[in-house]
Amino acid sequence: MAEIVLTGLAADDPVPGEYAQINFAVGELGIGNGQYYALLIGNLLSSGAGSTNTLYGPDTAVSMTSEQDAITLFGAGSELHRQVRRFLQINQTTPLYAIAVAEGDSATAATGTITITGPATSAGTLRIFIADEFCDVGFVTGDSATTVAAAAVTQINAKDHWPVTASNASGVITITTKQKGLRANFVRYFAKIIPFSGSGVGVTPTTSTLVTGGTVSDDISAVLTTIVARRFYYIAPAAQDQTQLVALFGQINTQALPLNNIRQRMVAASVDTLANTITIVDALNGARAEMVWLQNSDMPPCEMAAHNAAVYALEESPFPPKLNFNFYGDGQNDQWRIKAPLSGTAPTRSQIKAALNAGVTPIGVRTSGRTYLVKRITTRYKNGSVVDYRIRDAHKVTVCDRYADDLQAKQAAQLRGSLLADDPKKNEPIVSGGSTNKVVTPRVVKALVDRLTDDYAEDAMLQNAADIKKGTQVQRSGVNSNRVNVSIPLQPIDVLDQIANEINQVA
Structure with missing residues (x-):
């Protein structure tokens, strides 16, 4: 039997421990005991008391456990405040952390204008949409455009959690994003008059429009240094540019290696065109990254990432975790709010x-206006230049990570401190260390692994348990006599995607 080798675990490495390496999509082409915390990464405002590149959460020196904490630390209407707000609206179960990345040097805010005309010849309502929310401003006969606009500015600025501020000049409302940088350009706005005509008041634009003028991307590198030693299973970055996402994902992959033993996942989002989204996904192309997509969504992508991370973390918090997210939001899923x-x-x-x-996770839209998650997938869809969908389903990563966490925990609890011997040959006595020393052999290790495999199969997380156990190899290393090597051909269960019915009328 060939030696089982884990990346980075050299034959002469003497450090005791239980190590795990998960290899996704291996073979021919064709919740456990870990901690599953969430981390949000975004910008803060100067009005916040917090600092960039500093971790905040339930157990940090300065704690963050509520939306009010996020307002205090990051500033009302900041990117991070709005990410935390979205997450906590859905999920107050998963321990949540946040870290601020500094805005780019010389970054600029984005702006947009709403032009009001008047005067009003009858009473009516001006409805202003910012992102996926709106406010109503009433007016009466005789109100000038400036009067209506001034009232609208007051309403907008009273919405502390909104990502913009507003000002008025002779009936022209200028909205300015609170946050600076390229991502500021993803805020949408427009307005309309109710009733639609006859009030004497006009407004433009009346269709969803993006603000413009935000410039300069930020740099996530300092944040990566801060979080490198911590495990945050669900990481939702505000970043939209390929450079930042690839940098974060690269660290996630490195940390998942056996010697680091920190398995994590990235949940990003895009409201851009599908072509532009696929360009970024091509650069990621990995099992530990996901990219949610809904083109022209009024919810900014940083908030969409936080929203979906909250949903996944909440639904995967029980054991066994939820595995099939197909059509999520179509049913009675109150936590789905896109x-x-x-x-x-x-x-x-x-x-x-x-x-x-x-490799893009699409959000669909029903004719009724309801949205839903079509299918949750990873960004890994190519092996080099060859299309390879073996790890397309994101639940397979969940199952593998939970299994690895449980396996290491059970090995630590039951086998640490033991002595190691070969399996006894036929008619040889079983080696016993008496009451003082427990002796472990490869056969004992395999029995532990097989029990875990059976447990996961009973919980409908694995399929073909007999084949997994038959293919599981446990060997005493031939180059390091203090090591037992284990290789497990894990087969996560499949999700039901389609039912194909053929109906033939024959009478």
């Missing part, structure tokens, strides 16, 4: 198919 784009756009079936075949 609205259909106010522009009226929706991904077509061909776009959804293309997204799923290119």
Whole structure:
């Protein structure tokens, strides 16, 4: 039997411990005891009392356990405040942490204008949409454009959690993003008059419009240094540019190696075109990264990432965790809160198919206006230049990580401090260390592994348990006599994607 080798674990490495390496999509082409914390990464405002590159959460020196804490630390309406707000609206179970990345040097805010005309000839309402929320401003006969605009500015600025501030000049409302940088350009806005005509008041734009003028990307490198030694299983970055996402994902992959033993996942989001989203996904192409996509969504992508991370963490917190997220939001999922784009756009079936075949997790839109998660997948869809969908389903990562966490915990609890011997040959006595020393052999280790495999199969997380156990190899290392090597051909259960019915009328 060939020696089982783990990356980075040299034959002459004497440090005791239980090590695990998960190899996704191996073979021919064709919740456990760990801690599953969540981490949000985004910008803060100067009005916040917190610092950049500093971790905040339930057990940090300065704690963060509520939305009010996020407001105090990061500033009302900051990127991080809004990410925390989205997460906590859905999930107050998962321990949540946040860390601020500094805005880019010389970054600029984005702006947009809403132009009011008047005067009002009858009473009515001006409705202003910012992101996926709105406020109503009433007006009466005789109100000038400036009067209506001034009232609207007061309403907008009273929404402390909104990502913009507003000012008025002769009926022209200028909205300015609180946060600076390229990501500020993803804030959408527009307005309309109710009733639609006859009030004498007009407004533009009346269709969903992006603010413009935000410049300069930020740099996540200092944040990565801060979090490198901590495990945050669900990491939701605000970053939208390929450079930052690839840097974060690279660290996640490195930390998952056996000697680091920190298995994590990234949940990012995009509201850009599918083509631009696929470009970023191509650069990631990994099992530990996910990219949620809904083009023209009024929810900024940083908040969409936080929203989905909250959903996943909440649904995977029980044991066994939820594995099939197909059509999530279609049923009675009160925690699903993504609205259909106010522009009226929706991904077509061909776009959804293309997204799923290119490592993008699409959000669909029903004709009723309800949105839903079509299918949760990883960004890993290629092996080099060859299409390879063996680890497309994101639940397979969940199962493998939980299994690895449980296996290491059980090995530590039951086998640490033991002595190691070969399996006894036929008719040889079993080696016993008496009451003082426990002696472990490869056969004992395999029995522990097989029991865990059976447990996961009983919980409908694994399939073909007999084949897994038959293929599990446990060997005493031939190059390091103090080591037992284990190789497990894990087979996570499949999710039901399709039912194909053929109905033939024959009478």
